[in-house]
Amino acid sequence: MDNIYYTIAEQKMEKLSYLLNEMPKEDLKRIMARELQKIKLIPLDMFSARDAISNITYSEIERKTINFNRTIASLMSLNLSNVTTRSKFRFDNYYRRFYVSRNRGFDFEGMIAGFLDGNISENKSSPFDVEVKGSRLSLKTINSDTESVVIKSISTSLKTYYNEYNGSPENKEELLKIFNSENPIKELVNSANNDMINIAEDVVRLSLEGIDSLLIGIPKENNRVDLYYFTKERLVYLSTLKGVIMAPKTKGSKQLRLSSSILPEADMSGSIIFPNMTDEDYEAFLIGDDTTKATIDVLNKFGGKYGVNGLGGQLPQDIVMDLAKSQQFITDMGFILGNENKE
Numbered sequence: 001m002d003n004i005y006y007t008i009a010e011q012k013m014e015k016l017s018y019l020l021n022e023m024p025k026e027d028l029k030r031i032m033a034r035e036l037q038k039i040k041l042i043p044l045d046m047f048s049a050r051d052a053i054s055n056i057t058y059s060e061i062e063r064k065t066i067n068f069n070r071t072i073a074s075l076m077s078l079n080l081s082n083v084t085t086r087s088k089f090r091f092d093n094y095y096r097r098f099y100v101s102r103n104r105g106f107d108f109e110g111m112i113a114g115f116l117d118g119n120i121s122e123n124k125s126s127p128f129d130v131e132v133k134g135s136r137l138s139l140k141t142i143n144s145d146t147e148s149v150v151i152k153s154i155s156t157s158l159k160t161y162y163n164e165y166n167g168s169p170e171n172k173e174e175l176l177k178i179f180n181s182e183n184p185i186k187e188l189v190n191s192a193n194n195d196m197i198n199i200a201e202d203v204v205r206l207s208l209e210g211i212d213s214l215l216i217g218i219p220k221e222n223n224r225v226d227l228y229y230f231t232k233e234r235l236v237y238l239s240t241l242k243g244v245i246m247a248p249k250t251k252g253s254k255q256l257r258l259s260s261s262i263l264p265e266a267d268m269s270g271s272i273i274f275p276n277m278t279d280e281d282y283e284a285f286l287i288g289d290d291t292t293k294a295t296i297d298v299l300n301k302f303g304g305k306y307g308v309n310g311l312g313g314q315l316p317q318d319i320v321m322d323l324a325k326s327q328q329f330i331t332d333m334g335f336i337l338g339n340e341n342k343e
Contacts, residue, residue: 038316039086042094044101046110046120049094053114056087070117072132072215072229076270078115086316088275089285095223095274108141108217111225115272127152127210138211142218145226145263148246149216151235151256157207158184158254161199175199185256186245197240204239207256208232216263223274228266238262285317292317295324298333305337 042052060066065083068074080091101107109129113120118132128136142149158179165172178187178196188200214235216228230238235258238244244262248255263269299320303309323329 036089036093039090042090044094044097044103044107044110046106046113049107049110050113050118050120053094053111054117056083056090057115057117060084060087068115070115072116072213073268075112075115075272076227076229076268079273081273081275083275085285085321089277089282092223092275092277099219099221104141104219105139109139112137112139112215112217127208128212136210136212138214140214140216142216142260145218146260148249148257148259149262150249151214151258152207153254154185154203154207154256155254157203161203161206182251183245183247184254185239186247189240189242189245201236201240204236204256205232208235216266223276225272225274227268227270227272228263229268230262231267234265234267238265291324292320295320298337299323301337302333 040052042056043049057066057068057070060080060083061068061070063084065087066078066080068078080087083091098104098107098111109120112118113130113132116130116132118130118137120130121128127138129139130137138151140149140151162172162175162179165175167175178184181187185200185203188196188203191197212232214230214232216230218226218228220226238258239256244259246257246259248257300309
């Protein structure tokens with residue numbers, strides 16, 4: 001009996017060795033791509049991603065593979081490493097594409113809306129990106145924890161404040177000079193004049209109308225997104241501190257752009273941990289072993305009985321693996337196919 005197991009193990013190693021060392025990489029990628037399509041990959045399109053991630057998250061919560069109540073606070077410690085097999089590959093594959101996406105900002109909206117079961121704003125001029133239980137959330141992604149973040153344009157707010165300003169003509173003229181400068185908020189904050197600092201606070205607050213909070217995401221190479229959450233009041237306070245306001249990213253524009261020094265001052269911080277699957281994990285999952293191959297053969301025979309050719313090859317590999325472990329399935333198939341053979 002030991003010799004039989006040893007022989008099977010040798011065969012598995014030989015097959016894996018062939019696929020890893022002898023099969024051209026392009027062929028292996030093609031096989032993997034074909035197999036991955038069977039498990040319904042999470043799309044990057046933010047609206048489709050929102051629905052897919054929301055549905056998967058709901059299912060994993062029901063299975064108790066994750067401890068998550070779909071709130072911002074719970075999002076800060078969301079670990080997807082122990083989700084079901086299919087979800088692991090779906091989330092890992094999604095993150096790999098998200099990480100290199102040229103539309104990462106929009107993709108981030110779909111991701112967060114999916115996890116929080118929120119609604120993405122469909123109005124392009126909307127100040128917020130996602131609404132979660134009545135709370136309006138602005139979302140931003142940056143590349144590293146040393147990069148400053150552009151919160152939003154302040155051009156309209158500067159015009160509105162100036163038009164409604166009731167100070168003396170002299171003060172209004174001085175204010176116009178500051179508002180026309182390259183970095184108005186910085187000049188107001190650095191003025192050492194409390195009235196000017198108060199004006200800076202008013203302009204920032206005016207600029208943040210329409211949002212209740214800000215969530216910054218920093219995607220990392222190791223399948224992790226670091227998160228920093230700020231209430232609107234926290235943002236207003238930080239914007240009036242010296243050294244926080246940075247020059248506009250684009251010359252000539254009026255922006256509320258804050259230094260990376262705000263990150264440690266967030267109201268909440270944490271990370272979303274995605275499954276991090278190796279190429280070996282993908283190969284082992286997609287290639288399977290002798291038991292999965294035998295199960296596919298049985299399914300093909302069963303499908304052929306009812307006119308469905310190649311049934312086994314149409315099912316996702318994780319389902320085939322689960323069936324291979326099911327004694328009930330083996331018994332039932334043996335009965336069905338055995339009876340057919342007797343006839």
